[in-house]
Amino acid sequence: MNGNVGWQLGMASDLMSIPVEIAKRTTRTNPTTMNHRSDIEKIQTDGEGLHHHAKLGIMCPLPSMSTGKDPLSSVVFSRMQDIGCPLAADSKQRFQFEKLLSELSAKFINVSAERVDSQIKWGLQQIVELLGIDRSGLGQVSADRKQIVVTHSYELPGIPPSAGFLLDSRFPYFAKMVYQGAVIRLPDELPLEASREREYCAQTGLRSNVTIPLVVMGSVVGGIGFTSFRSDRKLPDDLIPRLRMIGDIFTNALARKRADEELRVNEQSLKQAREDLRQLTSKLIHSQEEERARIAREMHDDWTQRLALLGIDAAKLLSQLESNDVALPLVVAMQDKVKVLAEDVHALSRQLHPSIINDLGLTEALRSECASFANREGIDIDYSPANVPMKLPKDVALCIYRVAQESLRNVAKHSAVNSASVMLVADERELRLRIEDCGIGFDPKDIRSQPGLGLSSMKERVSLIQGILTIDSARGKGTTVEVRVPLEGGNR
Numbered sequence: 001m002n003g004n005v006g007w008q009l010g011m012a013s014d015l016m017s018i019p020v021e022i023a024k025r026t027t028r029t030n031p032t033t034m035n036h037r038s039d040i041e042k043i044q045t046d047g048e049g050l051h052h053h054a055k056l057g058i059m060c061p062l063p064s065m066s067t068g069k070d071p072l073s074s075v076v077f078s079r080m081q082d083i084g085c086p087l088a089a090d091s092k093q094r095f096q097f098e099k100l101l102s103e104l105s106a107k108f109i110n111v112s113a114e115r116v117d118s119q120i121k122w123g124l125q126q127i128v129e130l131l132g133i134d135r136s137g138l139g140q141v142s143a144d145r146k147q148i149v150v151t152h153s154y155e156l157p158g159i160p161p162s163a164g165f166l167l168d169s170r171f172p173y174f175a176k177m178v179y180q181g182a183v184i185r186l187p188d189e190l191p192l193e194a195s196r197e198r199e200y201c202a203q204t205g206l207r208s209n210v211t212i213p214l215v216v217m218g219s220v221v222g223g224i225g226f227t228s229f230r231s232d233r234k235l236p237d238d239l240i241p242r243l244r245m246i247g248d249i250f251t252n253a254l255a256r257k258r259a260d261e262e263l264r265v266n267e268q269s270l271k272q273a274r275e276d277l278r279q280l281t282s283k284l285i286h287s288q289e290e291e292r293a294r295i296a297r298e299m300h301d302d303w304t305q306r307l308a309l310l311g312i313d314a315a316k317l318l319s320q321l322e323s324n325d326v327a328l329p330l331v332v333a334m335q336d337k338v339k340v341l342a343e344d345v346h347a348l349s350r351q352l353h354p355s356i357i358n359d360l361g362l363t364e365a366l367r368s369e370c371a372s373f374a375n376r377e378g379i380d381i382d383y384s385p386a387n388v389p390m391k392l393p394k395d396v397a398l399c400i401y402r403v404a405q406e407s408l409r410n411v412a413k414h415s416a417v418n419s420a421s422v423m424l425v426a427d428e429r430e431l432r433l434r435i436e437d438c439g440i441g442f443d444p445k446d447i448r449s450q451p452g453l454g455l456s457s458m459k460e461r462v463s464l465i466q467g468i469l470t471i472d473s474a475r476g477k478g479t480t481v482e483v484r485v486p487l488e489g490g491n492r
């Protein structure tokens with residue numbers, strides 16, 4: 001058989017050229033077949049029919065997707081058959097094979113990861129049916145590159161299936177050839193030492209098999225096999241590159257599927273890592289608050305009490321001193337220092353744990369914080385609360401209080417201003433806090449790489465209550481920190 005002839009029928013062939021081209025080559029192959037020649041000449045000069053074909057050929061190129069039975073090519077091939085062209089059957093099959101190849105390429109371009117396996121099986125079935133063989137299978141080299149696993153197979157009813165087994169342990173010679181990248185034909189090319197393979201052929205009645213290794217970037221990634229049991233269906237050598245192409249299409253789709261699965265696993269573990277981090281942050285913030293509350297209680301209940309006693313002792317001592325006693329001014333100064341120290345400890349304990357929020361509500365707690373900040377730092381604070389409900393969820397109130405505290409600390413530390421504003425407003429949907437200064441500002445890009453503890457803990461705290469934190473700042477343009485938290489009735 002002159003295999004090359006049929007393969008000239010590429011998908012892009014001009015329809016007109018099909019019978020003529022074959023006619024020329026057939027004439028060359030069979031120069032003495034006069035009847036055949038005259039039949040062809042008849043077609044060439046048959047005005048009606050030929051012009052009809054020619055026109056159609058120019059008007060509608062061969063479809064690249066199979067649309068069931070292609071009427072135009074059927075006409076061409078039946079004409080070839082009618083004139084007794086010896087290549088008619090072969091050309092028809094090869095034409096259909098090209099169509100299948102094209103259809104497979106198109107199908108696999110956008111196939112989703114979930115459908116890759118079923119599409120491969122479908123592809124194998126199409127090949128089996130088209131080539132008139134009994135079974136077709138795809139094997140893949142495992143991730144550790146130690147085994148070839150037959151992962152996909154299609155076989156006609158009654159034919160032994162091949163999917164699911166390890167090629168290496170069952171057919172070591174065969175597997176070795178695949179690893180070497182050699183196309184192998186059974187049973188013809190089996191040497192004596194391939195006893196397992198020979199046994200299998202004898203037991204199952206395998207009449208022919210061709211297996212084509214699939215190679216990606218120089219290394220074998222698997223193989224695609226075509227097997228016949230009922231007849232000795234030899235596939236021509238020039239078909240091998242086309243079949244390999246189909247194997248490559250499958251391999252490519254499987255690689256994409258694997259990449260997709262890996263991506264999903266990575267996404268899942270990233271999601272899990274984020275959730276773990278969120279839970280850890282939440283625990284850290286809670287235990288930090290608990291520790292602060294414990295220290296604040298100790299300061300309030302123990303230290304301030306002891307300082308109060310010290311103050312009483314100083315007063316007693318003072319009452320026993322004569323007005324001209326040299327120790328008098330010293331004891332008076334000591335009494336004042338104890339008083340200031342007691343106030344500082346009280347203020348610090350309040351900062352550490354603002355129990356005032358529970359007693360007087362967030363509005364008053366922040367008013368007190370702004371006042372003591374202004375007093376301490378010498379920075380005027382314009383505090384404007386509006387419509388803030390007395391009862392807020394504890395975690396929301398504490399978070400807002402902490403963000404305000406840290407923002408004010410930043411104003412004092414970084415902004416170089418002597419005034420700032422704090423706004424706290426609520427409506428039925430959300431609570432909004434805004435701390436604004438007109439100071440030196442900063443470029444948020446600069447702190448993205450090296451954020452301090454203050455801004456990042458603000459961010460974590462706000463995200464734990466499903467709020468949104470916005471920091472708006474630019475060099476020389478001041479800084480605005482805003483928190484928005486949905487309230488009941490909103491989507492909190």
Ligand SMILES: Nc1ncnc2c1ncn2[C@@H]1O[C@H](COP(=O)(O)OP(=O)(O)OP(=O)(O)O)[C@@H](O)[C@H]1O
Pocket residue numbers: 410411413414415437439440441442447451452453454455456479
């Ligand atoms: N109101 C502000 N005005 C100017 N710069 C600010 C202001 N707030 C923050 N920044 C800048 O953002 C940086 C990060 O602030 P952040 O509160 O995270 O850290 P920090 O205040 O430097 O240290 P920490 O809060 O951990 O004690 C600051 O170092 C400062 O450069």
Ligand SMILES: [Mg+2]
Pocket residue numbers: 406409410452453454455
């Ligand atoms: Mg800070």
